[in-house]
Amino acid sequence: MQQIFANLAIGLQTAFTWTNILWVIIGGTLGTIIGMLPGLGPATGVAILIPITFGMNPATALICMCAVYYGAMFGGSRSSIMLNTPGDASAIVSCFDGYQMTKQGRAGQALAISAIASFIGGSIGMILLVFLTQPIASAALKFGPAEMFSLMMFALVATITLSQGNLLKGLVAICFGLMLSTVGIDSLTAIPRFTYGIDALQDGIDFLVIIIGVYAVCEVYKNLKDVDTKLNFDSKHIGKVWITKEDWKASWKPMLRSAPLGFVIGALPGMGGTIATFMSYAMEKSLSKHPEKFGTGAIEGLAAPESANNACSCGAMVPLLTLGIPGSGTTAVMLGALMLLGVRPGPTLFTDHPEIAWGVIASMLIGNIILVLINLPLAVPLVQLLRVPTRIMLPIIMGLALVGAYFLNYSSSDLIILMIAALIGFMFWKLDIPLPPLVLALILGNTTEQNLRNAMVLSNGSLNIFFQKPISAVFLALALASLVYALVKRSRQKKTAAEKA
Amino acid sequence: MTINIITGIVSIVIGGFYLVSALLLPTMTMGDRLGPKLFPVIVAVLSIIAGVALVVGDLVKKTGKSAKPDFGFKEHKDIWLKILAITVVGIIYGLILDSVGFLLSTALFMFFITMMTNRKKIGQNVIVSLSFAIAAYLIFAVALKLSLPRGFIETALPF
16 A cells, blocks of 8 residues: 555656646647547547657656547547537447537536546546556566466457457457568567568568558548538537536436446456447446436436546556556557657566656546646637548648658658558458457567467477466466357347347 | 458468468477467468358358448549559658658648648648648657758758
């Protein structure tokens, strides 16, 4: 307990410098804006802002990226409320009641509760994060290659079993990601693999290039057909951005309940804000005395998912910081950016660089307060940014993506890889092949392989090592359990679908 | 052809190609002998298995097959052309960046992209692309002090 507060004090010391507070404000505001724009979510936001972090020290860089992340969570619901168009997938649920409130002339209250719920969810998530990271990181310090390999297997399997999509397609995506990760000179034997004589591939494919291709350029492609849609809303009748006593009475319990739910979902690989918001909405609807009010402008129907959403982004930081395993697209991008700065998140981050690990956690505490202060009084002017036409916004994102990708290694061959990756990513999107598992596999591929080989060397080539070490066996069992769960759930869904038909 | 069958075929072809390449890797005579081959072979086999399962799954099923792919090559021909054009121009941008310099090539690239999305307003596009290039230059080269590719314009500048 004391240890935690001592650590938090170190963190506050890092976070409370003018530079870091300034970057929390800049990152949070940029995140809010990007989150607000339809079609662009936190992953895109962090991906295109990577070049800004180049000149920073790692702590400031991570603090800034986190601010973009939860800023996007604050902003995502703005366009849901005003336009009935979600800013990103996790803001879909906010349309249900948020837009209804706007239609009834309660836009001000909707904007206010979304900021307040985001703040409460984020704060509860933060507290859970503070108490959970240290024990998990200490436990993970004892992991050897066998445990790490099994943990990564679990993370990869869970990414496809816990998400909603087709299992086999998820497996295909993982395989493609792992294949890409093996390109380049093998670090253990110095043999070039899968380079097909192309010099540019010798150092491997920089996964940040693929990430920018998939999350920024590809997003531009997806939005190309909507360049001429005009976003129109009435900003004169937003009203006062504040809530009434009745609103608070109706929504405080849902906010408190949804935060832990969102946090847990965020911490699991493969489940992100979208699932968290849908689950918290469903939970509140089933607990409510007036479930019929949901979908007609019930304030608790907006408060619950908003709170879950921000708690979820705190939860997602747990595996990233403690295990070095990103569970979502956004945290994957953050991991990539950090590795570029020479920092490898994981259990050793807490022992080697406590100021980074705890600085980030403390900055999230400050960031939450700053963002609610930005979002309440500035809600109305910020919403005006929704009027910037898509046809101007898309080229700017495109430009940032290309400039950012070039700066990663100052290499023009990266731009060729970027453009090809975006094109393939777009085709995969059309084929409904999920991209998050591919990205995750690409990032984890190298470490997974090295841990597998190190473990095999330790055991003289016997696979038994993965089952004899208890922790490793537990992770493999969890992976199997999640697979069984997914198969059972899907066969049930099919049955009910067949019965209905 | 449903999307699952196409995905399956893609997975089999890529997996097969990758498997052959993996098997052709030199075998180490000492130390970690299976090393560089083992992992790629596992991945390739998994990819082929998943691909076969996807294809067979949709061929065997009478109902509940996956949907037909909606690439929209015909209906959205203009979008596909734009994407292809952007891909080519992006690659060209990378190729000329080092010799032409950051400001000019970025402004040209941005002008091209804005013309793709905002065709009618050339004046607006010129302003957007010039301000993007200049703002990016000021942020990255002047404020963050990253070294940018310098062409004739940049070398003439005092900063």
